[in-house]
Amino acid sequence: MRLDETPKRLLLVACVCYGLFSNHWARDSLGALEAPIESDPPFALSVRSYNTVTSAYFLPSGIMPILAGILAQQYGSALVYLQFFAVAAVGNLVVGTAAVAGQATFSLLLVGRALMGVAYEAVDMMPIGFMAPRFVESWSTLVGVLNGVNRLGSVLNFVLEPHIYHAGGLRVAIAVPSIIGASGLCTALLAQRI
Numbered sequence: 560m561r562l563d564e565t566p567k568r569l570l571l572v573a574c575v576c577y578g579l580f581s582n583h584w585a586r587d588s589l590g591a592l593e594a595p596i597e598s599d600p601p602f603a604l605s606v607r608s609y610n611t612v613t614s615a616y617f618l619p620s621g622i623m624p625i626l627a628g629i630l631a632q633q634y635g636s637a638l639v640y641l642q643f644f645a646v647a648a649v650g651n652l653v654v655g656t657a658a659v660a661g662q663a664t665f666s667l668l669l670v671g672r673a674l675m676g677v678a679y680e681a682v683d684m685m686p687i688g689f690m691a692p693r694f695v696e697s698w699s700t701l702v703g704v705l706n707g708v709n710r711l712g713s714v715l716n717f718v719l720e721p722h723i724y725h726a727g728g729l730r731v732a733i734a735v736p737s738i739i740g741a742s743g744l745c746t747a748l749l750a751q752r753i
Contacts, residue, residue: 567753568693572701574750575578575686575742578644578743582682583712585651585675585740589613591720592732599729601657601664615669616676637686637751643681644747647740650674655737658730666673672708675740683709686750 589596596602597609604612633641653671657664670750686705694701716736724732 571693571750571753572704574746574753575690575705577746578682578750579705579708580712581698581739581743581746582647582679583709584716584726585647585654585736585743586616586679587713587716587732588720588733588736589616589672592724592729592749595724595729595732601660601730602668604665612665612669612672615673616679619673619677619682621678624680624684627685631685633687636685640682640685640689641747641751642677643685644651645743647675647678648744649684650676650678651737655734658733658737671737682696682747689750 586619597604650671653667657667660667691698722730723735
């Protein structure tokens, strides 16, 4: 490894870490707010509707890792990572729109979460393809860091989202993780360029 490559490698790690953090924060946002989502406007979802939205998110996880792997083999994992992150960003923005919209919020929420679900596993696994060759000597440690960052996004979401809800209401508590989730596209773009 050349010395001038170290800053790029560290920037790559930071970009991927933020992307994973933001992906998991956004993923778990509805779980941290289940009771308000089932009782408060703009959603006030029934338990069945809440479960439908959750299922729409996780359903693609059965097939998307396979499809993402095939696409990465053909086009490169960094490009596929960026493309799936773009899908996740659109999904996050749709969910954020559902939070502030007056009508048809369930439909928007369902579509947004489904789009996020299409991208979820791919965003988590694609960095393996472009990071492993660059971190051979420290790969085991880096895998631990990446997995820890995933969990940190989830944990901080569950800790902070109730406070955000109490401070600003449900619309704000849904908008914040939507913005955080969509912002990961910026670091995905930078990671792909690196």
